[in-house]
Amino acid sequence: MSDNKRLGMVIDQERCIGCEACSIACKVENNTVDYWIKVETQGGTEKDTPGGRFPDLAMDFLPKLCNHCENPPCVDSCPEDALQKRSDGIVILNQELCSGCQACLTACPYNVIIFDKNKNLAEKCHFCAHRVDQGLEPFCVICCEGQAIHFGDLNDPNSVVSKLISGKNTFQLKTEEGTNPSVYYSPPRLKKRL
């Protein structure tokens, strides 16, 4: 594993159809208590509903998961050192060390760490590290119906993700937190109205 890797994602909102195959895929692959990746609807107040007035409407989807931040506040917050940032950029949570104190849940500005009340343990997305270590992509990536999730090394200028970031108007969530997320979003394109 190269030391200067920074594994990350670019999620293309233009291609996300909000199907939640990513949520199901992740749950099946990682046998999780709750969804590590959740799809938020941007539009109406209810899930899967648009904003605006009929027929002038808009609806987009924003899948949210651990951002594998460059400066992850969760890692600093954990008194047991259960959270670590790997050299390839993946932030992992070692449940064997977790005491269930939930400090990480408070520290994370993105509300993407899950707490399993029954086991008294925290859990979160690890970019399917078990797959990545075998040279495979995270399971949500290969199960994405819209082919909206791209995965790769943000430090490699020739990777698909790097090219997407340099070519498109991508953004990260809550940049004001200084976390520098490794999950980037490419916003929906402007409509070509009639």
Added chain:
Amino acid sequence: MEKSEDIRLIRTACPAHCGIDCCGILAHVKGDRIVKLEPADFPDEKDRRICLRGLTSLDITYHPDRIKYPMRRVGERGEGKFERISWEEAYDIIVSKFKEISEKYGWKSIGWVLGGPGAGTTKFGAYLRLASLTQSTRVSAWGYGDAGLPCGSRIILGHQFPYMHLHGEFWQRKYPELLMVWATNPAEAMPLQNMRKLMDAKEIGTQVIVVDPRFTVTASKADEYIGLYPGTDSALALGIMNVIFQNDLHDKEFILEYTNGPLLVRTDTGKMLRGKDFEAKKPEAYVVWDKPSNSYKTLSRSNAKEASLNGTYAINGIECKPVLQLLMDLASEYTPEKTAEITGVDKELIIKLAKRIANSKKVTFLTHMGFTRTYHGDISLRGVISVAAITGNITTKVSSGYMPATLNWNPFLKAIPDKPSFHRIGILNLYDAVISGNPYPIKALWFAFINFLNQCANSNKIIKEFYPSLEFIVQTELFMTPSARYADLILPVCSFLEFSDFMAQPYPNVQLQQKVIEPLYESKSDVTIVSELAERLGYAEFFKGGEEGLIDLIMANRTFKGITRETLKTQAVLLPSLPEGASFPLSFRTPSGKIELYAEQLYEDGEALPVYLPPIEAPITPGEKKYPLTLINGHSRFRTHSMFANVQSLLDLNPEPLVDINPIDAEKRNIATNDYVTIFNDRARTTLKARVTEGVKPGVLDLTEGWWIEQFKEGSLNHLTHDIINPVQDKVYEPNMHMNDVAVEITKSEGVKK
């Protein structure tokens, strides 16, 4: 983590009948248990795919509620009381019942009701073969929503489906300047075969328009959304044609060459003018007005391009007009103002849309079954195809890409070539056959891969009149569905991971749905069940080799040359490519051999042109009727029809039925999101939760189809729908159920426990 050496990988394909999807699935097997499913490779990396339902397939295979052994009814029909029996007992009961009924009423009175054929080939074919051998009745299931599109397509194009003419090129990833997505929601209904391509097209600059009464996920991806009232699509089509004709933007060359636009029609009889009308040498020949000679001539290759498309002519004292003139006369009534009033679409938007369609170099019309589930939905399709035809946007030849797959259906449709085969009846005609013996009595039904009660129109009629008229009901099922409760005998079938079948999908791929594990419990595949029954009826020789034998039989066509069951075990294979430089014309199997903008055989029905006829029930002018709202039913990504409705991992995300209602309609009735509401009409009352959303047009309620009856507090979707037969569809092909043409009222339901 599982050790990889313990895991066997088996390639199969998901036959969940998502229209035309059919994802390749790689199953991970440990011992005799499947531990994981993932998307399998395809020749084109872009086709590697799985959907959220496919991902939960193991929850079906290993569902605790699976029917595990054959069962005989011991309580009343519908009560759900059954006792376990052996397969031997089950076959004995069937054979003796069939004997008794066939002796009394003939084999014709025994019917096979089979669900969507897209869900498999040999499992469908096996039943057809047995029906053919016994000369019993095949009940066609096209009419439970899918017959309207073939009706329209047969009339105007002469084909069961319009796809190759409308979007065959789109399926080959040749993308147009403008994509008109009309009455279909591929984002949820065909995410992989159609939606991915839609987004690929957008990436290279295609402008996308969506026409739909609901603001669907597909609509959210569109550059422009056209929200019309359900059942008014043909009015919109005429309004678009009005603008195109007014501005002289129609493609005359295309109309002359490929449509019946130039052919003269007698205004007195509505029939095509023929040679015999003026004693020409060719009595049956069509007639055109030849511009160079300013006279009429029987149609020939030489004068076809010089024919007039306009005007009124007197020929032997008979007043005649070219078809296109008749269409222009009709369209002239649909001014943007009038069209806006009928459809509820902004007038200026209609004008802009029409001009954009006419001025685009290439437009692809992507459509499917949604709008054909209104009473006049067959005409809606003809309207859309007419717009495509007058702007030259119908594909008329194939010059590259892959051959279409042709399955060897003959041995299934006609098991013994020189003997009569099965009788055929449409599923909506079945109601009358069972209840009134018209056109002939049906006394026993075998249901396979169909949740009849849940998915067919007018549930109360089925429960109170249809089922009680039957002497014997068999159902092959995985679960105790609402339909299975009414069976006399339930036979446990396998999930798709427990048997083999052949899939010539998704185009242009061919796949094997390969058995991954042995059938669980005492379940058997439909093919095995049919084969074992056939043996007891004396037809064993026609089912030699079981599933694999039938797969080899259905693949016996030259389109699969070089492709075998063996090669498909590890990969999907592409159909043969067309030879370089080849160009095949795509025929139109209509009476004139052209795209029929005018269908003379429907003149007496008032439907020779793609006229706008209001929905039969749906009120498009809200507020004037007893039931002022239109109920429609879209498809949900959480189910394929009624499949997956009992899968917990999907219910976690989408726990119960919801009806979508616009805030304008909700406010009038004091309805808020999460309130329980009752939808009602003269047929039934249905109680469920409401979701107030701008995503549905005012005056329209949307309740996605497929929820099981017991998942409602009261009633169900199809308790509200009707079984009215459209006689024109009955005549042309087979009548369709019109689940998107239903009038209802809705009220807040007090006192329902949340």
